[in-house]
Amino acid sequence: MGKRIVFATNNKHKLEEIRAILGSSFEILSLEDIHCDVDIPETADTLEGNALLKAEYVKSHFGCDCFADDTGLEIPALNNEPGVFSARYAGEEKSSKANMDKVRRELKGKDDWSARFRTVLALIIGEKKFVFEGTVNGKIIEEERGSQGFGYDPIFVPVGYEETFAELGNDIKNNISHRAEAINKLKNFLNENNQL
Secondary structure (H helix, E strand, O other): OOEEEEEOOOOHHHHHHHHHHHHHHEEEEOOHHHOOOOOOOOOOOOHHHHHHHHHHHHHHHHOOOEEEEEEEEEEHHHOOEEEOOHHHOOOOOOOHHHHHHHHHHHHOOOOOOEEEEEEEEEEEEOOEEEEEEEEEEEEEOOOOOOOOOOOOHHHEEEOOOOOOHHHHOHHHHHHHOHHHHHHHHHHHHHHHHOOO
């Protein structure tokens, strides 16, 4: 394995995506791997703020160089909601099904169903903080399609494709997604700066 860095998450889907994108030049540790069993509060009102909160928590409590992400689905017709509240849009139980149902309910009667996913990554190395961002534009569709992916993937069709993220599969998604863009920026930064 390569350089070691903590990704401040226990979301197995995100871990798989990140490990697939970063490849073998990095060994990605999860919160579980460093024995952090705290549900780190995400109390900021921006994606950037939440990503920094999570990374700062790990750095201050465990002393590890780390990165954290926050991702939001932003829908112009809904004033860019659910945004920072994407995971709990329909309630604290974080149900993907309930979240998708609420988005489609809120969009009923609206002409514009365009949307974008935005991921913000906050990296802390030593005392330095860096932020990377990735976006993918697309649209929300009425029916759920596909069995891969997670979250809003079954109702999100990226620009240039007919299939949802949940239909495209991880190989394609990991090349075009918001998270892939942000992670590739992180990867290039680490490689270019030999930071780890």
